[in-house]
Amino acid sequence: MKVLFAASEAVPFIKTGGLADVIGSLPKELAKQGIDVRVIVPKYEDIPARFTQQMETVAEFQLQMGWRNLYCGIQKLEHEGIIYYFVDNESYFRRRGCYGYGDDAERFAFYCRAVLDAMQHIDFVPDIIHCHDWQAGMIPVLYRAHFSYQPYYAGIKTVMTVHNLKYQGLFGQEKFKDFFALGDEHFHGFALEMHGGASFLKGGLLYCDYITTVSPTYAEEIQTPYYGEHMDGLLRSQSHRLTGILNGIDYEEFDPMSDPYVEIKYRDSLVKKQQNKLKLQERLGLPVNKDVPLIALVTRLVDQKGLSLIDRVIKELLSLDAQWVILGTGEYRFEQLFKWAESQYPDKLSANILFDEELARQIYAASDLFLMPSLFEPCGIGQLIAMRYRSVPIVRETGGLQDTVQAYNEETGEGTGFSFTNYNAHDLLYTVERAVELYKNPESWSNLLANLKKKDFSWRKSAQQYASLYSKLVQ
Missing domain, CATH: 3.40.50.2000 (Glycogen Phosphorylase B;)
Structure with a gap:
């Protein structure tokens, strides 16, 4: 053939x-x-x-x-x-x-x-x-x-x-x-x-x-x-x-065990993943603290990616007990939004308005949660890389996000991430709050990571x- x-x-x-x-x-x-x-x-x-x-x-x-x-x-x-x-x-x-x-x-x-x-x-x-x-x-x-x-x-x-x-x-x-x-x-x-x-x-x-x-x-x-x-x-x-x-995704290309950009190589070790987090916090000038969840947004800063929802509730999101790291370029209004957020909340958010593959990989390796609240998403690659690097996705149920991320159920212990259905800012806020809360429960969190380990999103x-x-x- x-x-x-x-x-x-x-x-x-x-x-x-x-x-x-x-x-x-x-x-x-x-x-x-x-x-x-x-x-x-x-x-x-x-x-x-x-x-x-x-x-x-x-x-x-x-x-x-x-x-x-x-x-x-x-x-x-x-x-x-x-x-x-x-x-x-x-x-x-x-x-x-x-x-x-x-x-x-x-x-x-x-x-x-x-x-x-x-x-x-x-x-x-x-x-x-x-x-x-x-x-x-x-x-x-x-x-x-x-x-x-x-x-x-x-x-x-x-x-x-x-x-x-x-x-x-x-x-x-x-x-x-x-x-x-x-x-x-x-x-x-x-x-x-x-x-x-x-x-x-x-x-x-x-x-x-x-x-x-x-x-x-x-x-x-x-x-x-x-x-x-x-x-x-x-x-x-x-x-x-x-x-x-x-x-x-290419499992050889995206592998935290061999990724040249990841400083401390790991597969399923939460301790080594947290060491990557501490290094990134230090590099980006965020308070160095392994116990606070680090939420990543690595994306083109355009409307399709659901950034209008973040804009609507950004103060509420930044009042949560979590840190944020943003990486990407795009529409001026969203670039300014995250620059403003960094100036107002320097201990909570790091805005990196650029395209940098090396930093992107380090963010995948360091983050605990990965946000993709897209308006529409034909497939999405970010959530697949995030799961490969054991960063738990928070997504809107659309397109490939719906096909790849199963909402976590505390009763049954099933699921690989967090999701919301309606394109609504407060649904997003509630879902992020839930994810941050669950991070504080070591048993649920390790169970969630164990579920990620079983998934295969290779080609x-x-x-x-x-x-x-x-x-x-x-x-």
């Missing part, structure tokens, strides 16, 4: 969010199932030199995009047993960051076209092209319109995975006609048309052979108006070929589900 992953980012080369973690770790697990998985991403300027220096050029050709005749290079690198291809065109990709440019439609139109054109030059014809998020969304459309009837390309199946439905690649129809040489039949409501424009993601969803998303609950949620981002009707109509497969089970899906599609 041969599978080509098409995505706009992948760890360790380039990352803006959880998509990159998936593309960096899932192929390794699929390879263990005997699948020949390869990955194709754009070659951005920000890819570190230690990788670009190892890349070899395997193809150079002219690519036709509408009326344009463009250079396309394909470079190749093997990393941790997986072959990665990089689409090279300096005018599109030699710039800082991945997205947010005025010509993003053209850049990712080029990428989608390059993925399909490259196959005949790299000597790899997959059974499945697995497309991720809107940036790869036009690959199934182009395949159906221009490639499926060519002998070399016949029989390829396409899978579209939605990592976050909010981002849909919506642009003017004239751009699609210009870049993709598609006739008017592709631009009605049952095809690419969306709000008067056209959508990369909608194209991918309608023209692919199968749709997946990154948790079972999110697959259900996006078929409702509240979570559906104006695509709920389309997704309900396609529910017979839509499934949610839970994301995992193994999910990779088996993907492998099974691929097999059904190519039968």
Whole structure:
């Protein structure tokens, strides 16, 4: 079985969010199932030199995009047993960051076209092209319109995975006609048309052979108006070929026993975990005290992450007998909120308004509780890493958070964290209060940590589900 992953980012080369973690770790697990998985991403300027220096050029050709005749290079690198291809065109990709440019439609139109054109030059014809998020969304459309009837390309199946439905690649129809040489039949409501424009993601969803998303609950949620981002009707109509497969994390990458950023290595030792807490408290200027629960928030500081709830009850939260450590960047109002909180409550909260992977790992290792009160969360990776590092999650019951965190029940002793259902600030406050209270009960706390120990959020089970899906599609 041969599978080509098409995505706009992948760890360790380039990352803006959880998509990159998936593309960096899932192929390794699929390879263990005997699948020949390869990955194709754009070659951005920000890819570190230690990788670009190892890349070899395997193809150079002219690519036709509408009326344009463009250079396309394909470079190749093997990393941790997986072959990665990089689409090279300096005018599109030699710039800082991945997205947010005025010509993003053209850049990712080029990428989608390059993925399909490259196959005949790299000597790899997959059974499945697995497309991720809107940036790869036009690959199934182009395949159906221009490639499926060519002998070399016949029989390829396409899978579209939605990592976050909010981002849909919506642009003017004239751009699609210009870049993709598609006739008017592709631009009605049952095809690419969306709000008067056209959508990369909608194209991918309608023209692919199968749709997946990154948790079972999110697959259900996006078929409702509240979570559906104006695509709920389309997704309900396609529910017979839509499934949610839970994301995992790379257990070798995220391991407190071997994490290079964690000072005192541990697995299930509460004593060693607390030693990490004392070191972090000292480093961040918080009162050094192993008995006070340390609550972590490591996230993008944006509305989706439930920060409006924290804003509503921040004084009440800071009056609890707990310490807080915040790490992340994002919207100005939330950055200011946490800076204000730190200035008012320096003994209670440390605000680190930056992106720092090393500090993030140390916070996972040091914290007792990990807060994710998200408005919506397709899967979430923070709670999975937290549980791996034995930091107990406090979450809102949505998407992948609902699928991965079971509310603790004092009567039965079952559960792996704390959760609340409604998007409500006082429900959040009550749940945090309950978690802080339970921390003071050593018997309940050790029981909770013992439950975490039994959980497996590695990629193994999910990779088996993907492998099974691929097999059904190519039968």
